Every structure is written in C-alpha cells, then in structure tokens.
Amino acid sequence: MTTWITICDTCKRDGWEDTGMDQTDGEALAALVEGAAQGTNIKTRRVSCLMGCERSCNISIQAENKLAYTLGSFTPEIDAAEGIVAYATAHAESDNGQVPYRQWPEAVKGHFVTRHLPLDDGE
Numbered sequence: 001m002t003t004w005i006t007i008c009d010t011c012k013r014d015g016w017e018d019t020g021m022d023q024t025d026g027e028a029l030a031a032l033v034e035g036a037a038q039g040t041n042i043k044t045r046r047v048s049c050l051m052g053c054e055r056s057c058n059i060s061i062q063a064e065n066k067l068a069y070t071l072g073s074f075t076p077e078i079d080a081a082e083g084i085v086a087y088a089t090a091h092a093e094s095d096n097g098q099v100p101y102r103q104w105p106e107a108v109k110g111h112f113v114t115r116h117l118p119l120d121d122g123e
C-alpha cells in the first residue's frame with residue numbers, strides 16, 4: 001500500500017504576519033516535503049487546513065488498512081521535511097503502520113498529535 005503524506009498548505013506559525021513572507025509556512029514545508037519525497041515511493045498531496053491550526057505546521061501520514069497519524073508543530077525546514085519522509089518510508093515498509101520507536105527519525109519525535117486505527121468494515 002502506498003503511504004501518503006498530506007501537508008496543510010495554509011498553516012501559519014505564530015508571528016508569521018511579522019515576517020513579510022510571501023508564502024505560508026505550510027506552503028514552505030510542503031515544498032520541502034515534496035522535494036524530499038522525490039525519488040521515493042512516498043506520495044504527497046496538499047490540503048488547506050487539517051484543523052490543527054494552533055499547532056502549525058501540520059501533516060498527516062496515511063495508507064489504506066494501516067494506522068494513520070497526524071503530526072504538528074513543525075517548522076518549515078529541511079530537517080523536518082526529511083524526517084517526515086523518512087518516517088513515512090518506515091510506515092510504508094511496516095505491516096500495519098506501526099513503526100518501532102527505535103526507527104523514528106529525531107525530527108518527528110514530540111510531534112505526534114493523533115493516531116487513527118484503520119476501519120474494519122467487517123469484510
């Protein structure tokens with residue numbers, strides 16, 4: 001199953017208004033994640049708002065029939081992007097989406113917000 005990273009491209013961190021930035025923090029992180037995912041089997045998409053605005057920047061990691069996660073409080077930096085993609089790669093390689101803690105990239109530690117179990121439709 002393909003693992004997807006969904007990046008909120010409307011996230012703005014505290015103080016964003018004062019930076020004069022011509023893009024949101026979410027757009028900046030999305031571009032970095034998209035770049036880091038190039039050449040991998042991880043797919044990315046952008047959405048506008050994951051409803052975790054107070055914890056900007058936010059992303060989610062999902063694959064069919066696997067545990068899904070939302071993560072937040074990222075800064076739009078390459079270390080964060082590379083860690084997110086590395087975690088997604090481990091998620092893709094896992095049987096059920098559960099990645100052993102020893103495999104977690106440093107960049108994702110402390111950023112997990114929610115975990116969602118896959119649906120069981122009884123089939």
Ligand code: FES
Pocket residue numbers: 008009010011012026048049050051052053056058
């Ligand atoms: S604007 Fe990014 S979660 Fe709401």
